[in-house]
Amino acid sequence: xxxxxxxxxxxxxxxxxxxxxxxxxxxxxxxxxxxxxxxxxxxxxxxxxxxxxxxxxxxxxxxxxxxxxxxxxxxxxxxxxxxxxxxxxxxxxxxxxxxxxxxxxxxxxxxxxxxxxxxxxxxxxxxxxxxxxxxxxxxxxxxxxxxxxxxxxxxxxxxxxxxxxxxxxxxxxxxxxxxxxxxxxxxxxxxx
Numbered sequence: 361x362x363x364x365x366x367x368x369x370x371x372x373x374x375x376x377x378x379x380x381x382x383x384x385x386x387x388x389x390x391x392x393x394x395x396x397x398x399x400x401x402x403x404x405x406x407x408x409x410x411x412x413x414x415x416x417x418x419x420x421x422x423x424x425x426x427x428x429x430x431x432x433x434x435x436x437x438x439x440x441x442x443x444x445x446x447x448x449x450x451x452x453x454x455x456x457x458x459x460x461x462x463x464x465x466x467x468x469x470x471x472x473x474x475x476x477x478x479x480x481x482x483x484x485x486x487x488x489x490x491x492x493x494x495x496x497x498x499x500x501x502x503x504x505x506x507x508x509x510x511x512x513x514x515x516x517x518x519x520x521x522x523x524x525x526x527x528x529x530x531x532x533x534x535x536x537x538x539x540x541x542x543x544x545x546x547x548x549x550x551x552x
Contacts, residue, residue, distance in 0.1 A: 437493040471522030481506035
């Protein structure tokens with residue numbers, strides 16, 4: 361029978377507060393007097409005050425033009441995108457190049473995935489506003505980068521071509537939302 365090897369354990373501090381409150385002692389000297397130990401510790405209240413001051417500085421000096429779009433701008437940008445006839449507009453849209461995108465698929469590299477794109481790139485002074493926002497297939501947005509000199513035809517070539525039939529869209533909706541909703545203008549027969 362082989363002796364069982366115990367995994368080596370790394371010693372971790374029991375509390376992250378201990379890491380922040382202790383200051384390294386010089387050399388190998390250790391003093392056990394209560395007064396010297398107290399001088400090595402910083403008061404937790406003063407740590408909280410310091411953290412609060414840092415947060416207030418960040419809040420007052422915050423960037424008026426954030427790199428990412430605020431949630432409200434993303435909502436309005438989605439509403440601005442072209443609707444797909446017969447589909448729930450809260451779930452399906454078309455980007456400016458005609459690519460079908462699904463609302464729940466954001467930031468992934470698939471053909472139904474989308475990003476909220478800065479029309480004028482942020483790195484070139486573009487604002488994170490509704491006027492500078494568009495829903496764009498993620499693959500196209502990634503290949504576009506911060507360049508503005510692409511023509512529409514070049515961007516269409518960068519698209520991930522994906523032919524999605526109505527039945528496929530139903531299955532995607534069913535798996536993502538648990539139901540399938542069609543737009544009121546979907547046409548077809550209505551059984552009463």
